[in-house]
Amino acid sequence: MGRSPCCEKAHTNKGAWTKEEDDRLIAHIKAHGEGCWRSLPKAAGLLRCGKSCRLRWINYLRPDLKRGNFTEDEDDLIIKLHSLLGNKWSLIAGRLPGRTDNEIKNYWNTHIRRKLLSRGVDPNTHRPIVEGVSSNITTISFEKTQEDKSSSEESFSYSNPHYRIPDLNLELRISPPFQPHFEPVKTEIGLGNNHVGDSFLGFKKGVLDYRTI
């Protein structure tokens, strides 16, 4: 059983937003606040679907957006966060005030990806690109292999499919939302033996507190 479309597509505009549409959307959200995107277009007198309105507001019209070029610091932070989180653009955006996930995603694909490649770094794995190697690696497995079980130490080889990246040693701990006078019970997601620094990217002691993301 399929889902019904999010809006009546036959009667909605598509493509670039006009100044008038922007003004209507801004005025409506200023008056009524965000939320209930599905009913917003009708209430605001817009011939757009709710998703489109939400996207336009979040990515372009929000007053707290920081437009303009990314700084070197932001570049570095994005690279570090991407190496930690992967393509979790919304999480990365959460660490960069005034930036949106869409903006960061675009920036990554157009600038940073190229920058890393020019430095000889694979933007997907954040590892140095070695001639004739990247095409051989297709899978990273966290499962213990037979070789792992028989020998804990294994010499490095890109062509060895059982090789496990030695420095990929992430620890993620998720704690419950903040509550006053509440003794948190930490849920740990272990990804191996962990020796995480005291403060990596602001995740203190390797604890990923999602309130700060």
Next chain:
DNA sequence: AAGTGCTGCAACCGCAGTAAT
């Protein structure tokens, strides 16, 4: 000036997660 290719970015699409019924 016209044609072509490239780049950057706004917007769309489809899916997953989750709340509501």
Next chain:
DNA sequence: CATTACTGCGGTTGCAGCACT
């Protein structure tokens, strides 16, 4: 519990603007 409705996310596309020939 099953179904429906809605929101949010990530991947992808389309197009305007620019550089180059």
